[in-house]
Every structure is written in C-alpha cells, then in structure tokens.
Amino acid sequence: MNDHSKSPQPKGSKPEGWGPEIEELRFRRSQARALGGAEAVARHHERGRLTVRERIEQLVDKNSFQEVGTLTGQGKYDGTKLTAVTPAPYVMGLASIDGRPVALGGEDFTIRGGSSWSGDRKKGGQGGFVEDLAASYRIPLVNLIDGAGGSVTSINRRGHAVFPGVHGFERSVELLGTVPVVCAVLGTAAGGPAGRAILSHWSVMVDNTSQVFAAGPPVVERSLGQKLTKEELGGPQLAVDVAGTIDNRVPSEDACFTAIRRFLSYMPANVWEPPPTAAATDSADRCDEELLSIVPKDRRHPYNMKKLIGHIADRGSFFEIQPTFGKALITGLARMNGKVVGIVANNPMIYGGAMDVRAARKQIHFVEMCDCFHIPLIFFVDVPGFMVGKDAEAAATLREGMRAVYVGLQATVPMYTVVVRKCYGMAGMGTTDKNGLDLKIAWPSAEWGSLPIEGGVAAAFRREIEGAPDAKAREMEIEAGLRAMASPFRTAEAFGVEEIIDPRETRPYLCRFIDAAQPRIRTSLGPKAKYGVRP
Amino acid sequence: MAEIEAKTEVTGSVWKIVTELGQRVEAGETIMIIESMKMEIPVMSEEGGVIQRFLVEETTPVSEGQVVAILTT
Structure with missing residues (x-):
C-alpha cells in the first residue's frame, strides 16, 4: 500500500512554514488508517474477517494502492483544535492487479457496520467516486462489499426520508456495458450493497462469513413470521448453489482474492480493447487420445464434460463460472492458444444436459458478458432440448429458454458450435452463430433434429x-x-454441418479459427448496441 | 465415524442399485443409477465410506437433492 504518511522530507531539515499543516495531515492519515479503532478491528478479526485495508492490500499488486478520499470522515474538535477523526466507512482508490489498473473500494465494517456516509461527494456505493473513476478512465471496478447500506436512522440525520433512487444505480448500470465489474460479498450485504453485488459481470462470496439478501432476518420475521438465521436466509448454500444470486463461492477471503485476480486476467480493461492475449503455453496442435473414447457408444450413458473441456482448452486455463448453480450447463472462461474464449457446454450428467430454467439463466448472463467484452464463444453441445415436465413448465423453462436463444441470436461475437452428441430443438438452435460464420463442427457421435x-x-x-x-x-x-x-455424415453431405472431425482434432481445428478471428474481434470493438425486447 | 449423505442431483426414478449394504465405496464411485430424461445418471459418493442404509429401492421415484443412501466414513 502506498503510505504517504511518510511524506518526503529532506533529512535534517524542517518543512518551512507548513510544519503544523503537514503534522495535521499526518495525524488525519493515521486516524484513517486506524479505521474504527483497535477494539472494533479486533472484533472484526474475531469474526474471521479482514478489514477493508487488509483486503485491498492482499488483493492488489504490492504497494500499488493509491487511496482517494483518505481524509473523509467526521472530525472532533476541542474549540478549533482537532482531537480525533472518525473515518468515513468506505476506503477506495486506484490500484494495480497483475500490472493493470483497477478502481476498487469497500465498506469499512468496523465503523458503524459499513453503513452509508454522507459527504459532499459519495466515495463508493451507487454513483460514488470509485464508479466515476472506473467509468471515466475505462478501467475495471472491484467492489469489496461488507455493509448493510442505508438505515432508517438517516431520517433523523436529514430531517426527511430519502426518495428511492436519489443515489441511483444509473452509473452502476452504465458500467456493465463498458468495463468489467467484479463484486465480492465479504460480510453481510443487504439493501443497496446487496443490489450492487448483483450489478456485476461476476460475483463471489466467502463460505461461513458472508450472506446476501434483500432484507435480513429481523425484517423477514416481522414481515412473514419466518425465523431464519442469516446463513439460512442468504448464505452461499442458498445464494450461490440454489438461487444463483451470486456466481461463485470460495472457502476463504484469500481464495476470494485469488479468484478475482483470475477472473480479471481474462478480461479486457474495457469494451474498447480486445481481451488480453497470453503467451501460448500449450501446443495448438495437441490432439489428446482420450477424446476418442470420452463419449460412450451407449446414448443413455453420460460422460464427464469437464474432462472433455480440459482436453481441448489450454491446459489449466478453464475458470468455471457458477459451478454449483444450474449444473445442467457448464460455463467458464478459458484460453485457446493463448486467446481468451468463453465456453458453454451442456452437462449430460445432469438431466442429460437438458436446458432447465437455471441453465437458461446461466447461459443468458454468460453469453451476454462474453459478447459485451468481445470474447469468442465455444459451445460444446449435447442438449436434448428444453427440460420437460410439470415442474419445468411451472418454472417457465420455455420462456427462460427462449430468452437464452434470443440472447444467443443477438450476440455478434464469433461463436463456434461443436456438436459432441445431441443437438435438438430450440435449445440446440441457441448454440449457433447466426450473426457470423455459423461454423458448426461435429463429432461422429453427433445427432440432431427438431x-x-x-x-x-x-x-x-x-x-x-x-x-x-x-x-x-x-x-x-x-x-x-x-x-x-x-x-451426421448425411447432413455433412448436404453441407448442413460444415465439418465432421475426429474428436482428437478438436483443439487444433478450433485454435486455427480462433486465431483467424482475431482481426474480426479487433475491428469490432466498442460498446454493443442494445435493441429489441427480450421475450 | 461421520455419516455421509449420498444425494441424487436429478429428479427421476431409481433404475439400478449397483452396490450392497456394508460395501466400501471410494470417492467418485457409483452407488446407484437414476433414470432421468432417458439417461442413466449415476449417484456417486462424494467421499469414501461404507454403505449403511439405502433410503430408496429400484423403481422408487426420486427428487433432485433427495438423500438416497447413508454411508459412514
């Protein structure tokens, strides 16, 4: 962390004339670094959580944090003499992650539980400086969320009730179309901070120490008479695994920071830049023998789609998004010959890969995110269609499924369709690149139809x-x-599918086309126009 | 000795129980097979253990997340 409390000062000399002011600056900075005080920090640590300053330090490149708004807070004065400062409960600024600039900030839970603070200008939260920094400089935004947002006590302070949206989400929404936004839930998030966690391209929360909900247990008990713990209401088992409200869960804050750095390593700084290419570490011509036998001859037998992805993507490059939600579909970022790609794969181990409402939601967000950041998509297709049955109909699978198809057909980023086994119906249609080359390659195990x-x-x-x-x-x-x-060979005769390949050839085949698509990606940059009405 | 719950990840019906009471299974080993969406979906043990009880029998309809067997480590 950049520590400017040690201001430059020639050895053996005294600052001329400005000594008292420099001393005051040092004092104010030391008050800011103390957060809510030693006792509050100790209590926070006892809960198994890091302070916001520790989080920033662990997340970003060493000594790269340049704080903004260090002096914000509430001064206490004895007459005109400053005696103490209670810092604003939000720490933010500019930093680097893997050498690339990011705007980041987070609530300081040790001061009033990280609740919102009213200065002349907001530091974080909706429409705060940190969002302006990300938007103005076109750099990623990382929100480290640990606060419950507003409180009814603000009515006392202001003398009136605030109309919803006075500190609106419009900047947060704008950012979703321009720069990568990552939200980490690192404590209990309710209200505004909970909403902000959702307004992200990728979100993550920590097991045992974080929860997220629209309203916490006291409100729920009063409204519905339901007595629930915070964990039951908004812990990762519900918010990540069942609801998909937050994308990924991790076992510790340390793992959270590693995951954030990993996610950002695939993302461009903004939509005007191409995704970052890495040096190729894995031969593009690698043809893994295992691919030949990965799909069983018996159509009723499933197989491990994640293993299949591992054999085709650059080794160790697959970063799965939403691994525990909507498991009939697998989504994640990876590299092919060093180029970033998004992977969407049906999972035959869950409902034979049929698209249920959760899989549809997962596909919609992931495809939109990749399209927004010009990340080409590979579909590994094994989908018998939309999920069937009364439960599926009651959950509006047809509607969400058609939304997934609609979003796929609006996307303009290059897509590659690899039909591994089944490709049926409308769910199958949503895996093709109708706005582009519409390149569909198939394995001999492929089958398709309405x-x-x-x-x-x-x-x-x-x-x-x-x-x-x-x-x-x-x-x-x-x-x-x-x-x-x-x-499939009969369809290939009619050029209804562009190629049938030996499964072992999948990686070299895809790498050739993804390499060749780079000029197209470089010349199609910028924000994506939005049109039409999602069904 | 900790109890482990083996759960089905899919709604369907039990097609075949491929293990026996008292049998030791390793992590990732198939305990039974659920028929769902015309596919044979395995229920696999998340950890190694010994099968203590089956809570279903062949042809029993099952729901997503239902515990179908209890193991002990």
Whole structure:
C-alpha cells in the first residue's frame, strides 16, 4: 500500500512554514488508517474477517494502492483544535492487479457496520467516486462489499426520508456495458450493497462469513413470521448453489482474492480493447487420445464434460463460472492458444444436459458478458432440448429458454458450435452463430433434429404402430430406420454441418479459427448496441 | 465415524442399485443409477465410506437433492 504518511522530507531539515499543516495531515492519515479503532478491528478479526485495508492490500499488486478520499470522515474538535477523526466507512482508490489498473473500494465494517456516509461527494456505493473513476478512465471496478447500506436512522440525520433512487444505480448500470465489474460479498450485504453485488459481470462470496439478501432476518420475521438465521436466509448454500444470486463461492477471503485476480486476467480493461492475449503455453496442435473414447457408444450413458473441456482448452486455463448453480450447463472462461474464449457446454450428467430454467439463466448472463467484452464463444453441445415436465413448465423453462436463444441470436461475437452428441430443438438452435460464420463442427457421435427420434416416433407414427401386430417391434423398426437416416455424415453431405472431425482434432481445428478471428474481434470493438425486447 | 449423505442431483426414478449394504465405496464411485430424461445418471459418493442404509429401492421415484443412501466414513 502506498503510505504517504511518510511524506518526503529532506533529512535534517524542517518543512518551512507548513510544519503544523503537514503534522495535521499526518495525524488525519493515521486516524484513517486506524479505521474504527483497535477494539472494533479486533472484533472484526474475531469474526474471521479482514478489514477493508487488509483486503485491498492482499488483493492488489504490492504497494500499488493509491487511496482517494483518505481524509473523509467526521472530525472532533476541542474549540478549533482537532482531537480525533472518525473515518468515513468506505476506503477506495486506484490500484494495480497483475500490472493493470483497477478502481476498487469497500465498506469499512468496523465503523458503524459499513453503513452509508454522507459527504459532499459519495466515495463508493451507487454513483460514488470509485464508479466515476472506473467509468471515466475505462478501467475495471472491484467492489469489496461488507455493509448493510442505508438505515432508517438517516431520517433523523436529514430531517426527511430519502426518495428511492436519489443515489441511483444509473452509473452502476452504465458500467456493465463498458468495463468489467467484479463484486465480492465479504460480510453481510443487504439493501443497496446487496443490489450492487448483483450489478456485476461476476460475483463471489466467502463460505461461513458472508450472506446476501434483500432484507435480513429481523425484517423477514416481522414481515412473514419466518425465523431464519442469516446463513439460512442468504448464505452461499442458498445464494450461490440454489438461487444463483451470486456466481461463485470460495472457502476463504484469500481464495476470494485469488479468484478475482483470475477472473480479471481474462478480461479486457474495457469494451474498447480486445481481451488480453497470453503467451501460448500449450501446443495448438495437441490432439489428446482420450477424446476418442470420452463419449460412450451407449446414448443413455453420460460422460464427464469437464474432462472433455480440459482436453481441448489450454491446459489449466478453464475458470468455471457458477459451478454449483444450474449444473445442467457448464460455463467458464478459458484460453485457446493463448486467446481468451468463453465456453458453454451442456452437462449430460445432469438431466442429460437438458436446458432447465437455471441453465437458461446461466447461459443468458454468460453469453451476454462474453459478447459485451468481445470474447469468442465455444459451445460444446449435447442438449436434448428444453427440460420437460410439470415442474419445468411451472418454472417457465420455455420462456427462460427462449430468452437464452434470443440472447444467443443477438450476440455478434464469433461463436463456434461443436456438436459432441445431441443437438435438438430450440435449445440446440441457441448454440449457433447466426450473426457470423455459423461454423458448426461435429463429432461422429453427433445427432440432431427438431426433437430426439425416440421421443417423436410414438407420436408421429401412432396409427401405424398401433395397427401393427407387434406394436413395440414396429416402433423399434421405425426408430432404427430414422436413426440410420439421421447419421451426421448425411447432413455433412448436404453441407448442413460444415465439418465432421475426429474428436482428437478438436483443439487444433478450433485454435486455427480462433486465431483467424482475431482481426474480426479487433475491428469490432466498442460498446454493443442494445435493441429489441427480450421475450 | 461421520455419516455421509449420498444425494441424487436429478429428479427421476431409481433404475439400478449397483452396490450392497456394508460395501466400501471410494470417492467418485457409483452407488446407484437414476433414470432421468432417458439417461442413466449415476449417484456417486462424494467421499469414501461404507454403505449403511439405502433410503430408496429400484423403481422408487426420486427428487433432485433427495438423500438416497447413508454411508459412514
């Protein structure tokens, strides 16, 4: 951390004339560094949490933090003499992560639980300086959230109730279309800070020490009579695994900072720059033998899609996003020959890869994020269609699923469709690059159509099957005939799919096209226009 | 000796129980197979342990997240 309390001063000399002011500056800075005082800091540590200054120090490059607004707070005076300063409960400024500038800030929980503070200009939160810094300089924003936001006590202070939106989210919303925004929930977040956590490209929270909700247990008990702990109401098991409100969960604050640095390593500083290319560390021509046997011949048997991704992406480069939510779909950032890509893959281990409402939501956000930052997308497709059944219909799978299709069809970033096995119906349609080259490559195990043959035969050939002496045998016979005609090689004859490849060739094939797409990416930069109405 | 709950990640029905009571299974080993969306989805042990109880039998309908077997480490 850049410590300017040790102001430059020639040895053996005294500052001429300004000594008292420099002394006051040092005193005020020391008050800021003390946060809420030794006792409050000790209590915070006992809860297993770091202070905001410790968090910043651990997250950013060594000595790279340049604080802004160090002196903000409430001074206490004995007459005209300053005796103490209670710092504003928010610390923020400019820093570097892996040598690249970021704007970052976070609530100081040791002062009034990190609740909001009213100065002439806001430091953080909605519309604060830290958001202005990210927007004006077009650099990523990292929010380290540990506060409950506003309090009804502010009515006493102001003498009136604040109209919702007076400190609006408009800047937060603008940022989502221009620079990467990361939010880490590092304590209990309710109200405004909880909302801000969602207004991000990627969010993360820490097991055991963080919770997020619209309103905490006292409000819930009073409103609904439900007695719940903070953890039950908004801990990671609910907020991440069940609801997908926050994207990833990590076991510790240290792991959180590692994950933030990792996420940002894939992101450009803004939408006017291409994603950062890394030196290639893995041969683009690598053809892993395991890919040949990864898909079982028996169509009823699932396989490990994550292993498949590991064999194709640059070794160790896959960073999974939302690994515990919507598990019928796998999403994550990776590199191919050093170039950043987004990977969307159906997971046959969960509902055979069918798109349920959670998978649809996951795909929508991820595809929009990659499209926004000009990150090409690879779809590893094994999708039998939308999830079926009463529960799926009640959850509006059809509507969310079509939103995923709509968002995919609006995206303009290059996409690559690799059909591993099933590609059926509308969910299958959402994996193609209709605004671009529409390059679809398939493995010999691929199959496609408007719906899986076994699901359609009974309905389409009902009379013929019912009229046959052995109905079951006739149904199987019709299925076998249709399946032979549905061979992917026949579609390739008609150029309905651009190529069928040996699975081992997938990595070199994709690397060639992703390398070749770089000029297209470099010449299509800037914010993405938004149009149309999402269904 | 800690208890481990083996849960199904999908709604469907139990197609085949491929282990026996008292059998030791390793982490990642298949305990039973659930039929869902015309696929055979394995229920795998998250940790190594010995199977103490099955809470379902073959053909039992199951819901996502349901505990289907108890193991002890």
